[in-house]
Amino acid sequence: MSHERLLAFARETLDIEISEAQRMRDRLDGSVVTACRLLLACKGKVIVAGMGKSGHIGKKIAASLASTGTPAFFVHPAEALHGDFGMIDARDVVVF
Known part of the structure; x- marks a missing residue:
């Protein structure tokens, strides 16, 4: 695999990870707060x-x-x- 193709593959992989992290951020709701409060109060x-x-x-x-x-x-x-x-x-x- 060429140098350029490896860089492109690495960038594509990071783009996918960024996209999924943004989707996960958008789905956060009150259950995250509930979980955090439980852990903090433990x-x-x-x-x-x-x-x-x-x-x-x-x-x-x-x-x-x-x-x-x-x-x-x-x-x-x-x-x-x-x-x-x-x-x-x-x-x-x-x-x-």
Whole structure:
């Protein structure tokens, strides 16, 4: 692939990402505010759950929260059924 074609491909990819980010921005509603308020009011831990690709992303989110001072961890939904629910209490917020 030529230098010019690679640059064009990179630019096209970024154009798609920009377009989708703008579409996502336009769809934001009160549910984002509700989620933010829940997280800001959390007196316990933020537990992020997911499996598959969303689980991989959930692990990164939990790690980022924990590294910036928010008590957080990831739990796999299947593992939660086998004892990990014991790590969650009423003060926590669970993000699926």
